[in-house]
Amino acid sequence: MTTCSVPLNPVPGPRGLPLLGNLPEFGRDPLAFLTKLRDEFGDAVRWSLGPRQSLFLSHPAHITELLAAREQMYDILEIGWAFKRVVGQSVIMSKGDDWRRKRSLVQPTVRPRQVKTYATTMVDCARRAADRWRDGDRIDVHREMALITQRVVLRSLFGNDLGDRTGALAEAMNVAEHVIGAELRSMTLFMPGWVTTPARRRLRAAVATIDGEVHRLIRARLRGPADAEEDRDDLLSRLLAARDEDGRPLSPREVRDEAVTLWAAGHETTSTALTWMWHLLSAYPSVRDRLEAELDRVLGGRPPTIDDHDRLTWTQQVVKESLRLYPPAWLLAGVARDGATLGGTRVPARTIVWCSQWTTHRDPRWFPHPAAFRPERWDADGPDAVTDHAWYPFGGGQRTCLGARFAQVEAVLLLATLAQRFHLDLPATEVTPRVGLLLQPATPLVATLRARR
Template structure:
């Protein structure tokens, strides 16, 4: 039972070990750890990740304040060597004027009008996958969704196809996920960058594969442009972008933003779709309502971008999957001078954390939080969650730039595949692994059943 406390109430936090703080408990199961902080200590809980002192916030209004104040009285937190290796100094991790410049250059590439132009590619790739499936076959849902969203990401981002290169890219991303999760939950988070460990070696090798792939498609893109071919893709827009002084993104910056957009368009959506299919498998009434909506709106035809707005139940399925299994499970920032939350001063240098996983599973905001209920999001639902209780893409000025892309992609893929197949994976849910995104811990086998 979640404790009900007045906003801003401070309670005692968990006792920690010398030097390690609460790292051992966090490392064992970070998701359960945050839920226990919320349930056992309240809405404003002091704790420590190793020597780093921090506070966990568990009220929506406090989370809203934090997200809105990043880049003013709070600053993004440095989350380790491995994340820096993967993302470089892209828009997700850059700060200050550098962040503002990059955001201004990247944002036009993922505005709603541009996302609409990618919808046909999303549908085409999903339809091709459905055409390769056969009734009664057994598939690994996560693997299939990863291959699909990878192909969509490569085609929309780079204007090419991933055919023949899926395996090394997927293996590299899987390694990066594991090593990010391991570093964040272990002592290597605090080691200097020059220290070499087996995990860091594996991370370097994985990033080298991704760098090689991105360099390949950049050269391919440049060759096509030199030959006079126009390519309407995200990479082309990044290469053509100019800041207020007429300056372009450097090649390293293009690499960093490409990786960021690739992860947003591939990793985030593949896991969201995997969880959505598994949740639907255990909820026959919700699945039947999905079938009815797809039959009524689409009548057997393929969806278009315009259908995104005409499929409210499909959107609610995605939204509820994002509530139960938010891809980004932890958000943090560091207090600067003059920072405050809920009218309470936060000392400069304090790490402030908020967890979509914990907030989304708080019964105060979402009754029976473990239950999959897309009807929570009905327009006429009698009880609506407060603002900032649902924030799978963050919020405020640093909200995920690819959120619209991910939502449109997930809805259109569900619509294409859901018209033709049920993915029967039973009622038991897979365990979760908190890496860069919230991944299934094991394969998710399912039987394809004709819809």
């Protein structure tokens, strides 16, 4: 466990309302509120989310210590009924021995060696989309990116794109993500599960659609020949074949929870990240020119493969810098247990300790000119080393995102495949982020396609 050398000196933040605390101000504009805590109060600020006492961290040293100790000294924050309804008791919601067992079973399915096997699927899905595009067409960027990543994750997870059922499943997942994000910003976050609202009814229907299809696939696999799983190379088969150290498999319900979590995490996060990338590339033509020059030099007109990934260094830097400016996952939290400390200071039990990728990634102490899109920040031979956990779009510590490698490889290969063939020209207007479960553009980004000659 990391011991922080930077002392923690918490200060009180803005006064809140009785019972509600700072929830109204946080709910109106979470990004502005958290930035205010950092800029006006300091690196460790006490505030309240409704009735819950909170501590917001901005210094990477404290964030590093928090993330390293999340399993030992912090409980999972129960972030609302909607989120738990979707992901169930998957690895991201488990703790203790249950978490260790599930992580040991799920992690091998997304290790770098396994991710290599999905690279061809990633490129194929991007090429199919580009084959539909025509010079001069106008597209909703996020919708197009979501169609691609939805197909990638469904083929990687289930071995096919599910044919006619793909559309209904995609819509069900979109409803689930929207309801979760809305709940995060409102008082429904604290409502017990038995309280029914229109949004919760929509979520129940969406989860029923998702569960029906996932359980159908699980039953079909379990009814198949005993050696059939050995011939399959999708994530669902790997989850069903996994055994812990005692030889026990995941139960069908546990497989459902892990599969749906991998689906949700592997689809919308990457499509959101790619949407922001196209926005930034359109706004910074010199960055786009350098990207295209690299693609022409490395690929020579052919589609990329996993073997090209490490050679596409500027493409990787574009991805990293986009994730710095617009991290899809923008907030992390843990609930302190008895004995938790940060920077040598005791953290009262049950305090919610927060950190935000948005505010840390845009802190001028760690990133000069933080609002500027500068992929050269990530040059391997650059003069400025990035402070540990000043950049953490996938979290950190033992509970870092299991799909981080999958997501980064996917973003590089999809961007390379599409940028090789098209410019996506967007209007030169400011785009405001909309905060939900993920950080997405508040209004649709409509691009004009320009075929590269």
